[in-house]
Amino acid sequence: MTEITKEIVAEHGLSESEYERVLEILGREPNLTELGIFSVMWSEHCSYKSSKKWLKTLPTEAPWVICGPGENAGVVDIGDGQAAIFKMESHNHPSYIEPYQGAATGVGGILRDVFTMGARPVANMNALRFGRPDHPKTRHLVSGVVSGIGGYGNCMGIPTVGGETNFHASYDGNILVNAMTVGIADTDKIFYSAAAGIGNPVVYVGSKTGRDGIHGATMASAEFDDDSEEKRPTVQVGDPFTEKLLLEACLELMATDAIVAIQDMGAAGLTSSSFEMADKGGVGIQIDLDNVPMREEGMTPYEIMLSESQERMLMILKPGREDEARAIFEKWELDFAVIGKVTDTGKMVLTMHGDIVADLPVAPLADSAPEYDRPWVKTEAPAPLKADTLPVPADLGKTLLNLMGSSEIASRKWIWEQYDHMVMGDTIQRPGGDAAVVRVHGTDKALAITTDCTPRYCYADPETGGAQAVAETWRNLTATGADPLAITDCMNFGNPERPEIMGQFVGCIAGMKAACNALDYPVVSGNVSLYNETNGTGIHPTPAIGGIGLLKQSSHMSTIAFKADGETILLVGETTDNMGQTIYLREIEGREEGAPPAINLEQERRNGDFVRASIQAGLVTASHDISDGGLAVALSEMALAGDRGATITLEDSLPAHAALFAEDQARYVITATAENAQTLLENAKKADVPLQILGTTGHNELKVTGMLAISVSDIRQVHSQWLPDLMTVPGH
Amino acid sequence: MKARVTISLKNGVLDPQGKAIAHALHGLGFDNVGEVRQGKVIELDLGDIAAADAPAEVEKMCTQLLANTVIENYEFELLD
Amino acid sequence: MKARVTISLKNGVLDPQGKAIAHALHGLGFDNVGEVRQGKVIELDLGDIAAADAPAEVEKMCTQLLANTVIENYEFELLD
Amino acid sequence: MKAAVIVFPGSNCDRDMKVAIEQSLGTPAHMVWHGDSDLPDVDLIAIPGGFSYGDYLRCGAIAGNSPIMREVVKRAASGTPVLAVCNGFQIATETGMLPGALLRNANQKFICKDVDLKVVGENKRFSGAFASGQVVRFPVAHHDGNYFADDETLARLEGEGLVAFKYADANGEVSDATNINGSRNNIAGIYNEAGNILGLMPHPERLISEQLGGTDGKLFFDNLVNSLN
Numbered sequence A: 001m002t003e004i005t006k007e008i009v010a011e012h013g014l015s016e017s018e019y020e021r022v023l024e025i026l027g028r029e030p031n032l033t034e035l036g037i038f039s040v041m042w043s044e045h046c047s048y049k050s051s052k053k054w055l056k057t058l059p060t061e062a063p064w065v066i067c068g069p070g071e072n073a074g075v076v077d078i079g080d081g082q083a084a085i086f087k088m089e090s091h092n093h094p095s096y097i098e099p100y101q102g103a104a105t106g107v108g109g110i111l112r113d114v115f116t117m118g119a120r121p122v123a124n125m126n127a128l129r130f131g132r133p134d135h136p137k138t139r140h141l142v143s144g145v146v147s148g149i150g151g152y153g154n155c156m157g158i159p160t161v162g163g164e165t166n167f168h169a170s171y172d173g174n175i176l177v178n179a180m181t182v183g184i185a186d187t188d189k190i191f192y193s194a195a196a197g198i199g200n201p202v203v204y205v206g207s208k209t210g211r212d213g214i215h216g217a218t219m220a221s222a223e224f225d226d227d228s229e230e231k232r233p234t235v236q237v238g239d240p241f242t243e244k245l246l247l248e249a250c251l252e253l254m255a256t257d258a259i260v261a262i263q264d265m266g267a268a269g270l271t272s273s274s275f276e277m278a279d280k281g282g283v284g285i286q287i288d289l290d291n292v293p294m295r296e297e298g299m300t301p302y303e304i305m306l307s308e309s310q311e312r313m314l315m316i317l318k319p320g321r322e323d324e325a326r327a328i329f330e331k332w333e334l335d336f337a338v339i340g341k342v343t344d345t346g347k348m349v350l351t352m353h354g355d356i357v358a359d360l361p362v363a364p365l366a367d368s369a370p371e372y373d374r375p376w377v378k379t380e381a382p383a384p385l386k387a388d389t390l391p392v393p394a395d396l397g398k399t400l401l402n403l404m405g406s407s408e409i410a411s412r413k414w415i416w417e418q419y420d421h422m423v424m425g426d427t428i429q430r431p432g433g434d435a436a437v438v439r440v441h442g443t444d445k446a447l448a449i450t451t452d453c454t455p456r457y458c459y460a461d462p463e464t465g466g467a468q469a470v471a472e473t474w475r476n477l478t479a480t481g482a483d484p485l486a487i488t489d490c491m492n493f494g495n496p497e498r499p500e501i502m503g504q505f506v507g508c509i510a511g512m513k514a515a516c517n518a519l520d521y522p523v524v525s526g527n528v529s530l531y532n533e534t535n536g537t538g539i540h541p542t543p544a545i546g547g548i549g550l551l552k553q554s555s556h557m558s559t560i561a562f563k564a565d566g567e568t569i570l571l572v573g574e575t576t577d578n579m580g581q582t583i584y585l586r587e588i589e590g591r592e593e594g595a596p597p598a599i600n601l602e603q604e605r606r607n608g609d610f611v612r613a614s615i616q617a618g619l620v621t622a623s624h625d626i627s628d629g630g631l632a633v634a635l636s637e638m639a640l641a642g643d644r645g646a647t648i649t650l651e652d653s654l655p656a657h658a659a660l661f662a663e664d665q666a667r668y669v670i671t672a673t674a675e676n677a678q679t680l681l682e683n684a685k686k687a688d689v690p691l692q693i694l695g696t697t698g699h700n701e702l703k704v705t706g707m708l709a710i711s712v713s714d715i716r717q718v719h720s721q722w723l724p725d726l727m728t729v730p731g732h
Numbered sequence B, C: 001m002k003a004r005v006t007i008s009l010k011n012g013v014l015d016p017q018g019k020a021i022a023h024a025l026h027g028l029g030f031d032n033v034g035e036v037r038q039g040k041v042i043e044l045d046l047g048d049i050a051a052a053d054a055p056a057e058v059e060k061m062c063t064q065l066l067a068n069t070v071i072e073n074y075e076f077e078l079l080d
Numbered sequence D: 001m002k003a004a005v006i007v008f009p010g011s012n013c014d015r016d017m018k019v020a021i022e023q024s025l026g027t028p029a030h031m032v033w034h035g036d037s038d039l040p041d042v043d044l045i046a047i048p049g050g051f052s053y054g055d056y057l058r059c060g061a062i063a064g065n066s067p068i069m070r071e072v073v074k075r076a077a078s079g080t081p082v083l084a085v086c087n088g089f090q091i092a093t094e095t096g097m098l099p100g101a102l103l104r105n106a107n108q109k110f111i112c113k114d115v116d117l118k119v120v121g122e123n124k125r126f127s128g129a130f131a132s133g134q135v136v137r138f139p140v141a142h143h144d145g146n147y148f149a150d151d152e153t154l155a156r157l158e159g160e161g162l163v164a165f166k167y168a169d170a171n172g173e174v175s176d177a178t179n180i181n182g183s184r185n186n187i188a189g190i191y192n193e194a195g196n197i198l199g200l201m202p203h204p205e206r207l208i209s210e211q212l213g214g215t216d217g218k219l220f221f222d223n224l225v226n227s228l229n
């Protein structure tokens, strides 16, 4: 038997004091299998030891929330006995090492989180962050990640309907791949993970276990250094075909009442799934590892417990229902094995070849997982950067074209055309708008879905950035006419052991909390990915937010496209002269400075509620929130989508570059018939919402009186070409 | 001068394709068939290159592009 | 007994994968590289089967499933 | 009229196909699981899109060898109309019901978008809703839609009016620039000689209402159902 030395403990990522705690709990030395189990259970990835204290502060409740954080995914009520189940998860480190498989298995993992709860997945999203466009690895990573996401989702037959993509040097050595899945279930058919029923069979279904990704969970919790590319840890390979079968088989079994509890095997595989099920149910579990379906010979208990082979699930069945369940899994040609039973010992007892190979108390191991109050320092908020300190460009039309063809704003069509975004026949708003919209199959309801985060704002001022990320998702949902319901998050940060990084985390959480509260928009699920750091340089703090909203009548949906000539264009919200952290500042002045646009959550709420109500009342013909690049970019996007121009006149109270490119929050552009525009103006006044007429739609150029006039086709050219050009291999 | 590079999945790496092929062969009545693994062969025309340089050159192509050494092994032979 | 089946595209059938590899190799500076063709190798464990029966059996697997003779050629060798 | 949709492990446009057929037909379509050897007596067999058997080995190869396909081939030979879309088209070529093969897209990428198609061959049953030469819009979503046939087959398809649709632009111009996947002669869909089988890469079942972005698919299915009734 392997002796547990200091080195082995350290290799398992356990600190000295953590190992002390292990000894205390067991009253003896662990064997290697047990040490491995502690190490993954207490890894940052599984235990949330650095983040738990702060995550607890987020608002998680609302009358429509059926299940908040803590289960595999969050559940919200969408009426008529139906629920939306959704979550976002990171697969950052694996995707950097092997972009195709890393991204693919990321999608596979988040899909399982959602269908393990009884939902049929109906939409996927992906939030991606890559290094600077000209970094030597960027093209390879973009191409691998995008084909991996498509490869998995397309094969599963679940539409990937949107996402977001940023490029910034802070991600050069640590890309972010965050995948989100939304599913739909009946509220009386939701499945949870708490094991129950002493003596009930513990059942393993899905693919066989191999030596895949052993120690993936600890890898995702350790900082990169230049060696890690050489170490080449075992990468998991995804098998979307098997997952599709697993999905159908699970849903078929879920239609019966044979399942007591079910949990997917994600990071740390059999270990975390079995411990979580036992811990939640307050029971013990006994597993005979000989019965685990194995792909390879000679696997040790350590390897079986730590394997991260994909496409597997663990279930507790009602007694006597094994044969019925087995028949379903055999029909779908999947492995099915009874591997153990629920016990009243409160212990996890693993046997192999007749020997006990691990004997661990469940509750102490789970409950006394370390929890840290890591030291943190607040990021000092920078001062706003006034427009009058920057020269007004001589050629504002050219400036707009520069922004439209910049890495941040250029079209992502090259990406979404590689994703099947229409399969399942319910995508009624495809990628390219503010939020994707999918109908709830067979009803007239629809879900709006978006992911957003502006990492440069979070870096400059975490609290404002955290609030802004939440508010932007809320705004994107609102712009489609949906009622925002709830969010999931994926908190991607650097090394939490550095106080300034921990301060970014704390700040972002504070901002998110304020926004969730002000907008009645709770957090129902989420994920934390720390140590996104290479050689001591962290990524920009990136709390990616995934929001969903409900359109009670899908026919009320609004889109960003200008619909007809001669319609009135209106601006909701106020513009200031703060140019801090704008894309304009970065692209035109080459500076990343100043305070991000301020967030006023009361105004945010008023403006959004006004826009949504106006859409739902049928007064609005097109709507778009204003984000990166400001008003001029929003107008350009509406013109591109509608393939028609506009003539705009701006008040001259602001310098031209602020009026066109400032990124003030809580703003939207909407269009209406001339008659309805008057009604909107009256309503806005009553609701204390700033609303002004900007101009009219029509012709084939975007014209801002006295400032710029460019043809829609010129805008399309720069906007559509940037990403394909980046991705074209030289000489091709 | 030509090269033929054979790329196969490392031992222990899941091979969904191989699994599906084995399954299909069983379905067609080839019951004896055991494990199936699928790999790639890439045939390259190396053009005008000194025979002595070829091995190093192909080796470089393999590690830089042809094989994903995280999950794949490669081997090659030179033909002419 | 094992078999190794090599499947390649017929002459005259466009090989998009091979073409893409050639482009990528050029992009990496391997300028001499001419035509590139990509094929498949399938390694099969034939299990308990009489050596004399193996060739016919593998031939059958190839025509029935492993190769699409509209576009592909195959060849195989038996190993043990 | 009665219709059946064949479902393989890994099919994923089966429901979309069912919805489209039922919208035009007004009665339920049979969903036939690949493992069932019994194919009900029907007037239309649809082989839907997806990734049957993960598209491992070659797209459609493993499904093409399944027992249910032997039955489908038999029915088709005796004249039952077969609509084979996307993965269905790949399966149909693998079984030899249709000539040629579908290779990886020339640019190696999966491609999902609406495309303009020029209606070429005349076939009242499948494209009676459209005039020859007309442009229709269906979405594509495939990784392996690059149609290949040898010169002789190609000449026969063209000569006998068996090319159903070609990738074109909005004006019906067929050129390299409109060839989204490298298909020979821009071929997006073909008929068999008897005219009772249509294989096509684009998905008419995806554009069956204004809300989904277009109705050319609805016109297609309305005509198909009418002509079979």
Ligand SMILES: Nc1ncnc2c1ncn2[C@@H]1O[C@H](COP(=O)(O)OP(=O)(O)O)[C@@H](O)[C@H]1O
Pocket (backbone or CB within 6 Å): A126, A127, A128, A160, A161, A162, A163, A164, A165, A409, A412, A415, A416, A430, A431, A432, A433, A434, A435, A436, A451, A452, A476, A627, A628
């Ligand atoms: N990785 C991606 N996958 C799919 N769609 C994407 C991706 N990145 C961006 N998009 C789509 O591009 C459009 C523009 O994205 P973004 O600029 O982030 O929108 P917004 O500013 O409204 O949040 C959206 O419709 C979004 O869904």
Ligand SMILES: [Mg+2]
Pocket (backbone or CB within 6 Å): A433, A434, A435, A476, A624, A625, A626, A627
């Ligand atoms: Mg938006």
